[in-house]
Amino acid sequence: MSARRKNPQPILMTEVSLVWYLPVLLAILALGYAAVAGWLPSWLFMLVLFALFMWVFSLGFALYAVLMRFVKERKEPRP
Numbered sequence: 875m876s877a878r879r880k881n882p883q884p885i886l887m888t889e890v891s892l893v894w895y896l897p898v899l900l901a902i903l904a905l906g907y908a909a910v911a912g913w914l915p916s917w918l919f920m921l922v923l924f925a926l927f928m929w930v931f932s933l934g935f936a937l938y939a940v941l942m943r944f945v946k947e948r949k950e951p952r953p
Contacts (some may be wrong), residue, residue: 890936906926
């Protein structure tokens with residue numbers, strides 16, 4: 875068994891950029907439309923649904939991180 879580290883590794887991402895969520899959503903929706911319209915194989919639609927769920931959860935976690943950082947900054951005493 876491996877022993878747990880007493881000092882956890884630092885978080886690699888320090889900033890969240892919400893700008894990239896819209897282009898990714900547009901790409902997912904375009905692939906979904908192409909699969910439904912018959913331009914792409916129909917089994918690809920299942921992958922599009924999976925990507926859409928992952929996108930929603932990723933957006934949720936990103937918004938949570940941004941909001942918690944905002945709340946933490948508001949609670950810190952100002953000098």
